[in-house]
Structure formats: C-alpha cells, structure tokens
Amino acid sequence: MADVAALAGVSHQTVSRVLNAHPSVREATRDKVLAAIEELGYRRNSAARALVTSRSATLGVVTTGSALFGPTSTLIAVEEAARDQGYFVSVATLRSYDTASINQVLEHFMAQGVDGIVVIAPHDAVAAAVESFRSPVPVVLVAALEPSSADASGPSTLSVAVDQRAGARLATELLLDLGHADVVHVAGPQDWFDARERLAGWREALDAHGVRPARPRECSWSAGDGYAAGRDLAEAVAAGEGPTAVFAGNDQLALGVLRAVWERGLRAPEDVSVVGFDDVAGAAYFVPPLTTVRQPFAEVGAHAVAMVLGSLAGDTVATRRIAPELVVRSSTAPPRPTAR
Structure with missing residues (x-):
C-alpha cells in the first residue's frame, strides 16, 4: 500500500479509503489510486488484514x-x-x-x-x-x-x-382460476421444509376456493417418482375419473408427470394441466413448455x-x-x- 501511495502521490490513508470504497474520495484521486494499483499489481494481504481487524x-x-x-x-x-x-x-x-x-x-x-x-x-x-x-x-x-x-x-x-407457501398458492390459484374443479398435488419429501411449505400453500389455496383437497401423492424430488405418480393419474384421467390439473412439488416431478401423460396417449394441457416449481434451466423447453414458480x-x-x-x-x-x-x-x- 505504501508503494501504491507513493506512485499515486497520495497518503497511505487515501489508498485505504479507495480500497474500502469510502465515499469521501474525489473521483480523480480514486482514478489515480486505481491506476497505480493496476500498474503495480497490488493485491490485499488477507492474512495481514486479519491480524489488524481480527476478522x-x-x-x-x-x-x-x-x-x-x-x-x-x-x-x-x-x-x-x-x-x-x-x-x-x-x-x-x-x-x-x-x-x-x-x-x-x-x-x-x-x-x-x-x-x-x-x-x-x-x-x-x-x-x-x-x-x-x-x-x-x-x-x-x-x-x-x-x-x-x-x-x-x-x-x-x-x-x-x-416464500414457498406463497409460491404454491400462486401455482394452485392459477389452475383454479383457469376453471379446474380440483388440483392434485404431487408433493416432495415431507422432511424437507420446502416440500411441507408447498403442500401447505396448496391446501390453503384449495380451502380459499372451497375445494376439499384430496390426499397428496408424496414422493422424492425425482423425475422417476413424478413419472410413477403420473402413470396412476394418467390412468384415472383416461378413465374419465382423474384430475384435470396437477401441481408438482418441483420441476423434476412435473417432468415425470408430463412423460407419463404423454405415454398414456393424453395431452398437456388439453387433458391435464401441469405446474412445477423452481423454473430449472430448460423448463421453457419441456414438451409443452412448463408453467412453474421461479425462485x-x-x-x-x-x-x-x-x-x-x-x-x-x-x-x-x-x-x-x-x-x-x-x-x-x-x-x-x-x-x-x-x-x-
């Protein structure tokens, strides 16, 4: 820092202020100090700094x-x-x-x-x-x-x-507002805070619309579990007894549900609407592009x-x-x- 101060023609204290983004340094002075830092290749010594600051x-x-x-x-x-x-x-x-x-x-x-x-x-x-x-x-x-x-x-x-609970309410309310009479929840593992909060938000949204929630399908976070749950749901839909809307606990579960729906010869969203949670990279390129909750x-x-x-x-x-x-x-x- 002493070398930087000498090259820039300023005090050691001014160099310290520049390094710590102090607002009282004039722009021209700051530029001189930064130019000297770049020319000399100065780097902070973290060990020395820790000795001085106890941090x-x-x-x-x-x-x-x-x-x-x-x-x-x-x-x-x-x-x-x-x-x-x-x-x-x-x-x-x-x-x-x-x-x-x-x-x-x-x-x-x-x-x-x-x-x-x-x-x-x-x-x-x-x-x-x-x-x-x-x-x-x-x-x-x-x-x-x-x-x-x-x-x-x-x-x-x-x-x-x-706010996981609020996100789940947004997802469920979207489906209800579209006119779906019920929304099935394919839930994540219930020893995770996120999964429990998403399940609670789903229930709150259904309660607010006067819909009695069916028992959720509890899974891991995997697409494989979503697929297994989706196969059961798709069979019920094909028989005219299943839900027309699914809120999946994350996008991987939603992906599995979509695959199961497609394999059964059904279409999303024409036969079943699906919402995920997370907005993972690539969610916009699922077939169909996935409605989801972005964190x-x-x-x-x-x-x-x-x-x-x-x-x-x-x-x-x-x-x-x-x-x-x-x-x-x-x-x-x-x-x-x-x-x-």
Missing part, C-alpha cells in the same frame, strides 16, 4: 451436498454475494444429517476463524442441529422454516428463504450474506421471506369442455 473476511457455508437445483443454486448465489462484499467462502458439504456430523462441520469453521456462517438447510435434521449449536459468530439458515419456528427464532437462528436465488444469497454482515456490525437483523414469481407457459390451460 478473517471469510464466511463458512454449509451445504447438504445435494445436486438438486435449489440447494446448488443457493450455494452459487451465496458465494457470489459474499465475493461482491469482499469476502471469501469456505464450503463444507454434509453427507449425513446427524448432529455429530453437523457439529463437526461447524467446529471446523470455528477453527478457521470464520466471521459468520450461512447454512443451506432444507432438511429438518440440519436445521435442528444448527439451532442447538452455540455459535460465537452469526449464523443464518437458508431454510423455509414454518412461521411458528421462524417467529421463535433468536439471533442464532435467523433465516432467509423464498430468486440471487436475492436469497444477497440477503443471507447481508444478514451475517449486519449481525457482525451490530445491526438489528430480522428473518426474511422473499416473494417468488409465477412463470406461465403453455403446460396450463382451461379444462376441456365436457360433452353434453
């Missing part, structure tokens, strides 16, 4: 190691948001959800001296273990905790998530990092719920008129 400028991120779209997209979003704030990210992957494994991961971060931790916790067991861990640094869960849990959360269990993962990542940094700064930080977006494509339409 490592590193956030720990716990992820379940799942290849599923939601957790993977969330991890990418958190890393990008941390980097934008000048923070490094140390990632630990969980292969099992028992308390001992999760505590080991969190202690690993404590040994690294991370400034805070973001836990991508879509599963009950992960959130429960994290909540029981006495962390000396801020911890933010990326988890769609049920309202009762979120309200009871203290500073150590702050959470941020997409703003970049916003989730930015809020998670901002909550950790806000806690470090002593700010009052509240649990956040972020609104999803319904993306309407051609897998949904009004039901076919019945013959008279």
Whole structure:
C-alpha cells in the first residue's frame, strides 16, 4: 500500500479509503489510486488484514451436498454475494444429517476463524442441529422454516428463504382460476421444509376456493417418482375419473408427470394441466413448455450474506421471506369442455 501511495502521490490513508470504497474520495484521486494499483499489481494481504481487524473476511457455508437445483443454486448465489462484499467462502458439504456430523462441520469453521456462517438447510435434521449449536459468530439458515419456528427464532437462528407457501398458492390459484374443479398435488419429501411449505400453500389455496383437497401423492424430488405418480393419474384421467390439473412439488416431478401423460396417449394441457416449481434451466423447453414458480436465488444469497454482515456490525437483523414469481407457459390451460 505504501508503494501504491507513493506512485499515486497520495497518503497511505487515501489508498485505504479507495480500497474500502469510502465515499469521501474525489473521483480523480480514486482514478489515480486505481491506476497505480493496476500498474503495480497490488493485491490485499488477507492474512495481514486479519491480524489488524481480527476478522478473517471469510464466511463458512454449509451445504447438504445435494445436486438438486435449489440447494446448488443457493450455494452459487451465496458465494457470489459474499465475493461482491469482499469476502471469501469456505464450503463444507454434509453427507449425513446427524448432529455429530453437523457439529463437526461447524467446529471446523470455528477453527478457521470464520466471521459468520450461512447454512443451506432444507432438511429438518440440519436445521435442528444448527439451532442447538452455540455459535460465537452469526449464523443464518437458508431454510423455509414454518412461521411458528421462524417467529421463535433468536439471533442464532435467523433465516432467509423464498416464500414457498406463497409460491404454491400462486401455482394452485392459477389452475383454479383457469376453471379446474380440483388440483392434485404431487408433493416432495415431507422432511424437507420446502416440500411441507408447498403442500401447505396448496391446501390453503384449495380451502380459499372451497375445494376439499384430496390426499397428496408424496414422493422424492425425482423425475422417476413424478413419472410413477403420473402413470396412476394418467390412468384415472383416461378413465374419465382423474384430475384435470396437477401441481408438482418441483420441476423434476412435473417432468415425470408430463412423460407419463404423454405415454398414456393424453395431452398437456388439453387433458391435464401441469405446474412445477423452481423454473430449472430448460423448463421453457419441456414438451409443452412448463408453467412453474421461479425462485430468486440471487436475492436469497444477497440477503443471507447481508444478514451475517449486519449481525457482525451490530445491526438489528430480522428473518426474511422473499416473494417468488409465477412463470406461465403453455403446460396450463382451461379444462376441456365436457360433452353434453
């Protein structure tokens, strides 16, 4: 920094202000300092900075190691948001959800001296273990905790998530507003927060329309399970006894349902309308293009990092719920008129 200051003809303090984006630096001075930094190839010494500030400028991120779209997209979003704030990210992957494994991961971060931790916790067991861990640094869960849990959360269990329940209501209400008398739900695994919240939103939408919900079909998140559920539904539709609309717990389940409908010689949306959840890459190219609920993962990542940094700064930080977006494509339409 002393070399940069000498080349730019400014003080060491001015270089520090430029590096920390201080607003009081004049634009011409900032340009001189940045030009000197580029010419000299200056890079911050993170180890030295940590000694001075007692901060490592590193956030720990716990992820379940799942290849599923939601957790993977969330991890990418958190890393990008941390980097934008000048923070490094140390990632630990969980292969099992028992308390001992999760505590080991969190202690690993404590040994690294991370400034805070973001836990991508879509599963009950992960959130429960994290909540029981006495962390000396801020911890933010990326988890769609049920309202009762979120309200009871203290500073150590702050959470941020997409409002899964609201997304499910949007999907179900679309189908009901199109004129479908009922909507069947092919649900994800019920030990995941997201799946339970989506199921709750589906029920709320049906209740609001005076429709008594049938028993949901509980599955994993896989297209194979969606296909198995879809075969049963398609047989019922072909017999004139099945639903005309399906809300699938994620886009992979929806993909399986669409395949089963096609194999049975039925058409979507003419015979069955289908809505998914996530808006995975390629959802617009399903046959037919899939109506689905889009999750703003970049916003989730930015809020998670901002909550950790806000806690470090002593700010009052509240649990956040972020609104999803319904993306309407051609897998949904009004039901076919019945013959008279």
